[in-house]
Structures are given as C-alpha cells and as structure tokens.
Amino acid sequence: MNKINIVIDRKSPSSKEIKDRQNFSKILKNYKNQKVDLLKKPLFYGIVGIASLLLFISFM
Amino acid sequence: MQVNSIFHQDQQRLESERVLIVEAQKNPENFGKLYKIYHESIFRYIYNRMDDIDTAHDITSVVFMKALINIKKFEYRGLPFSSWLFRIAKSELNQSYRERKVKRTVSLDNIKLSEMMDEIIPNHCEKNRKQLLEAISRLKYEHVELIEMRFFEKRSFREIGQILNITENNAKVKTFRVLMKLRHHFNQIE
Numbered sequence: 547m548n549k550i551n552i553v554i555d556r557k558s559p560s561s562k563e564i565k566d567r568q569n570f571s572k573i574l575k576n577y578k579n580q581k582v583d584l585l586k587k588p589l590f591y592g593i594v595g596i597a598s599l600l601l602f603i604s605f606m
Numbered sequence: 607m608q609v610n611s612i613f614h615q616d617q618q619r620l621e622s623e624r625v626l627i628v629e630a631q632k633n634p635e636n637f638g639k640l641y642k643i644y645h646e647s648i649f650r651y652i653y654n655r656m657d658d659i660d661t662a663h664d665i666t667s668v669v670f671m672k673a674l675i676n677i678k679k680f681e682y683r684g685l686p687f688s689s690w691l692f693r694i695a696k697s698e699l700n701q702s703y704r705e706r707k708v709k710r711t712v713s714l715d716n717i718k719l720s721e722m723m724d725e726i727i728p729n730h731c732e733k734n735r736k737q738l739l740e741a742i743s744r745l746k747y748e749h750v751e752l753i754e755m756r757f758f759e760k761r762s763f764r765e766i767g768q769i770l771n772i773t774e775n776n777a778k779v780k781t782f783r784v785l786m787k788l789r790h791h792f793n794q795i796e
Contacts, residue, residue, distance in 0.1 A: 550743055550750055551657060551709040555716055559659065564646045567663050570638045570670075577634055577674050 623687055630677050637674050640687060645670070648691050654713040654759070655699055665702055669695045689768035696769065712742070712750055714758055722757040726789055741791035749784045756781050 623640075630637040648669055653662035672694050680690060703710055719738070720730060727734050742750060755761045755769070767777035 549709060549747060551711045552739055552743055553657075553711060553713050554719070554739075556713050558650070559653070561646055564649050567649075568642070568645050569667070570641045573641070573667060573671050573674060574634060574638070576671055580671075580675070 620684065620686065624682050627677070627680060627682060627687060630674075631680070634674055634677070637670075637677060640673075641670055644688055644691055647688060648695050651692060651695055651759075652699060654754070655711055656702075657708065657711045661702065661706075665695070665698050669698050672698070685768055689765070692769040693771065710747060710750075712754055714739075718758050718760075722753075725757075725785060726792060737792055737795050738788075740795055741788050744791045745784065745787060749787060752777070752781045752784050753788070 623643075626636070626639050626643075630640055645666065649662060649666045652665050652669070653659060656662045656665070669691060673691055680687075699710075702708075719735065723730055723734065723738060726738060742753065745753070751770075752766065755766050756763075761769075763777040763781070764774045766781070767774040770777065772780070
C-alpha cells in the first residue's frame with residue numbers, strides 16, 4: 547500500500563484568499579487564554595505551594 | 607536549477623527581522639508583524655502536504671500559536687526566522703498525520719515534474735511519467751520530503767538543511783542519494 551497520496555496540478559489558493567484567512571487576533575486571544583488557563587490549574591498552585599514550602603524550610 | 611529567492615535574505619533584512627523578533631519577545635502583540643510576513647509561506651508549506659484546505663489553515667494557526675508561546679525561548683543564530691517556523695510546521699504536520707490517521711499528501715505539478723524527469727530519465731513519454739510517479743510513491747516518507755522541497759518547492763540546499771536541522775552539505779548528499787533510490791525504483795518498475 548502506498549504511504550503517500552500524490553495529487554497533481556491541484557488548484558492552489560491565491561495570495562488574497564490566504565490573506566483573507568489571516569487572523570492574528572484569534573491567535574493572540576488563544577495565547578492570552580492559554581496563560582490564564584495555567585493560573586487556573588491546581589497543579590500550578592501545587593508546584594508554587596511546594597516551592598514556597600521548600601523555600602520556607604531552607605530559611606528555617 | 608532555479609531556486610526560490612524568498613529564503614535568501616541579505617544581512618540587512620536579517621537584521622531588521624531580528625529587531626521584529628526582539629519586539630515580539632518583549633510584547634506578544636508585536637508578533638503580528640512576523641505573522642503577516644510568514645503566514646502565506648507557512649500555509650503553502652502545510653497545504654502542499656495536506657489533503658484538506660481547512661485543516662491546513664487550522665494547522666497554520668497552531669504553528670503560529672506555538673511560535674508565539676515559545677518566542678521568548680527563540681535564540682537568533684543568524685538564520686531566517688522562517689526556518690524555525692518551518693520546523694514547527696513539520697512537527698505539527700507529523701502530529702496531524704498520526705492523529706487523523708491519514709496518508710501524507712504530496713502535491714506536484716506537471717511542469718516541475720517534467721523538470722525533475724530531466725534529472726532521472728531522458729525520455730518524457732507518458733509511460734515514463736506514470737512510472738516516475740509510481741517510483742516516488744515507493745520512496746520512504748522522509749525521502750519524499752527531500753524530493754518535494756528540492757524539485758517541487760525549489761528550495762536551496764541551505765534552506766532544506768535548516769528546515770530539516772542538518773547541514774547544507776548533508777542535505778545535498780541526502781538528496782543525491784534519494785535521486786539514486788528513485789532511479790533504482792524507476793528501473794525496477796520497468
């Protein structure tokens with residue numbers, strides 16, 4: 547069985563069509579949401595908590 | 607063989623690109639300038655390897671999203687920013703093939719196929735053309751990629767090397783070996 551699918555002379559979208567699909571705002575929004583999501587994760591607070599505890603113990 | 611000129615940036619362009627990278631590292635909103643410059647070339651790289659245009663647009667977005675997340679880790683080494691983006695795109699494509707369980711698409715055009723035939727076989731008859739396509743489909747996935755970048759996307763060995771994270775010389779040697787394999791498969795089909 548062929549592992550690849552060969553297509554010949556497929557119509558390629560124009561530069562304008564590609565440009566019309568650009569959406570940097572959506573990427574930026576997802577990026578900001580992803581940063582917020584990290585703050586919502588219990589694991590994040592777990593790691594911060596353990597690190598703070600270790601820091602506290604090391605100063606005692 | 608004529609190669610595309612987009613990648614061959616002069617020192618002045620590389621330097622102005624470096625300024626854009628530093629700006630994006632300071633503020634994610636500045637990444638938009640790099641996005642506008644490279645969106646089309648990254649999309650075309652992905653679409654040439656996909657069967658579906660909407661999926662290609664989705665993967666392009668993921669590539670830029672990942673680049674934005676990791677921009678602070680990016681270290682400028684005098685290479686075009688696009689080589690880093692192409693490497694992310696390559697990795698995202700591989701992940702997409704695995705997740706969607708689809709065959710990898712190779713998008714060829716007849717004119718460039720004829721140019722490639724010059725390097726393999728002297729006679730450009732229809733039988734040989736079909737035979738060459740069959741020989742390409744028998745190549746390994748990573749070998750097809752070299753053929754695709756060199757002959758159908760007209761990339762220089764330097765650019766191929768940077769996308770595949772190998773030296774320019776290694777890219778040249780590997781492409782030569784793949785051509786030998788292709789000739790071998792071609793002759794086996796006869």
